[in-house]
Amino acid sequence: MRLTFSRPSRHAMIVIAVFLGMTAPSLGWSLDITEPPPTERRETVSLADAAVHALQHNLDITVSRHTKESRLFDITVEQAKFDPTLSVNGQYNRTVNPLNRPVFGGTGASLGQITTFDQRSTSLTFDASTNLITGGNFDVNYAPSRSSINQNVARGFLFNPSWTGGLAFTFTQPLLRNAGIAINQTFIKVAQNNAEVEQHVFRDRVMTVVATVEQTYWELVFANENLKVAQAAMKAAEELLATNRAKAKAGIMSIVDVLQAEAAVASRVEQVLVAEKTIRDQEDQLRRLLNPGEDELRQDVRLTPADSPVTFLEPISLQEAIDTAIEQRPEIAQAKKNIESGELNRQFARNQLLPTLSFQGTMGLAGLGADYGDSFTKNFSGDFYNYGAGLVFSYPLGNRSAVSTYNKRKLEAQNAEVALTNVRQQIIVGVREAVRRVQTDFKRIETTKSARIMAEKQLQAEQERLKVGLSTTRFVLDFQRDLATAQGNELRAIVDYNKSLSNLARHKATTLDRYHLELS
DSSP states (O other): OOOOOOOOOHHHHHHHHHHHHHHGGGGTTTSOTTSOOTTOEEEEEOHHHHHHHHHHHOHHHHHHHHHHHHHHHHHHHHHGGGSOEEEEEEEEEEEEEEESSOOTTTSOSSOSSOEEEEEEEEEEEEEEEEEOTTSOEEEEEEOOEEEEEOGGGOTTOSOSSEEEEEEEEEEEEESSTTOSHHHHTHHHHHHHHHHHHHHHHHHHHHHHHHHHHHHHHHHHHHHHHHHHHHHHHHHHHHHHHHHHHHHHHHTSSOHHHHHHHHHHHHHHHHHHHHHHHHHHHHHHHHHHHHOOOHHHHHSOEEEEEOOOOOOSOOOOOHHHHHHHHHHHOHHHHHHHHHHHHHHHHHHHHHHTTSOEEEEEEEEEEEEEESSHHHHHHHHTTSSSEEEEEEEEEEOOSSOHHHHHHHHHHHHHHHHHHHHHHHHHHHHHHHHHHHHHHHHHHHHHHHHHHHHHHHHHHHHHHHHHHHHTTSSOHHHHHHHHHHHHHHHHHHHHHHHHHHHHHHHHHHHHTOTGGGGTOOOO
């Protein structure tokens, strides 16, 4: 099925216009539609207050802040690998075995029957170890113990029960792979770099939120000023309608001119309604950025911007803007830290290509006595001791895993350097475009201002012609519409210029400087 629409005849248009004119009073066009309901609450907000409030309560800022803080724990995790470890192990063991042969020093030369060998031991082991920043490991072990056997086979034992004590020191130090302070601090430094990167990510997020607040704030300013333009156009149409009705009543103007004026008033009312809705939408967008809380967001709060847009040209140097952006943009700092981390990972992977060669040294003291005190004294007397040293060497044949990891880390380091070059190029192009936008939008202010002045003069001239009967209502309405359009274009150019200044500050990473804000 196809629907076909035909153009209405002039007679039909007049009938429709008459109907609209007759029903216009019942539609309430004479009411002040901008008057707020009694439940509304108005608040005046400045751009600086909005920016600070957004930083304090914005949800994206909160998430980014928590992520930044979580990176600090990664540093502690890597540093904790060198924390000492203390362990305590207590054991009690009893073993009852039948003897099938004599025990030297415990039984006679021969056994006439099965003899029970009942041995009991109690031990307590203290062990403390730590990984050294050089890659080595140091371990201290102290293990006193008590042992006893049943009395019927205890002949020949010096002490029953007996106390023994053992103190052992063990030191291991790699000489090739994993040797050295720099290698063993690799992942601590990488974690520190990641924390700094997250700090720059947080700063970038803060500037993004502030820039978004600025863009939304200026759109709200435009919506409010555009409403004034729409209201002025509606008022001008209503005045023309009143004049035409008076002339039509006096018989010096046709009903067609009255109908045209009424249609124009209806159109202007629609524009005012749309402008009002746009203000409400922009207010909600700004309040959403400020994150007032769900209960507050449910309330009907009207925001009134306190700041006016600037219309003067700020001095801009393209090269200076590029240099400032290269120096302050968080992306540059992130890319540099990624290069540093990539180089650290590459050096660590290169170290893993080496074979394992470790030095091991041990030293111990021993003691024996009838009680713990006697055993402890003899343990630390130095009469009974042991020591030893050696080297341990190992190397996996082929070592393909280490070689592949090294090649991977080398490519990642190269990619990090390429990423820095790419970021610098993007920043330069972005700053150039932002500067051009500022300059273009400022020129638009001058041109739209000239167009608005000309529209005012044309409307004034056409109104004078209408008074002497040399023009028609349609022409006057057309010039009224052109003036409203010119006023809207001028407002749009002014707001766009302020948004462009905000965009340039974002590209230069000086957004926070405009409000004298510092991140701690």
